[in-house]
Amino acid sequence: MCRCSYIPPCERENEKNSDIVTHWQDYWEDEVGSQPFTCYFNQHLRPDDVLLRRTHDESVLLHCFLWPVVTFLVGVLIVVLTICAKSLAVKAEAIKKRKHS
Incomplete structure (x- = not known):
């Protein structure tokens, strides 16, 4: 089973990093929840890593x-x-x- 992950930008202050991660955690729990959504992944190279948006x-x-x-x-x-x-x-x-x- 694939799972989406998020890597926040690296801020100098640890508190800013924590706030950004908390914001996205709340977003995933409140907005997305159990709703289906599209993820993008490379089935051959890294099948366990997925992206929410294409870069x-x-x-x-x-x-x-x-x-x-x-x-x-x-x-x-x-x-x-x-x-x-x-x-x-x-x-x-x-x-x-x-x-x-």
Whole structure:
């Protein structure tokens, strides 16, 4: 059977830590009680540890892949435009030489 757990932020003062833990303990007893709720867990790596909320969702994955791809494509575009500009400059120079000959 899985059980949800909570790790509070570590405060310097022991009393603050105790207050935070007490707050969440009261929340679980009063608000959640015996009501069913969704937990997230990794069945293969750590089946006994569960989370109430996901720390990362699909938007994080989108940003992790979107920005590197956009950066790469902008870099490729800059290289292609540089090559095209150089090619056009060479052709323009050749046309100039032909006209002056």
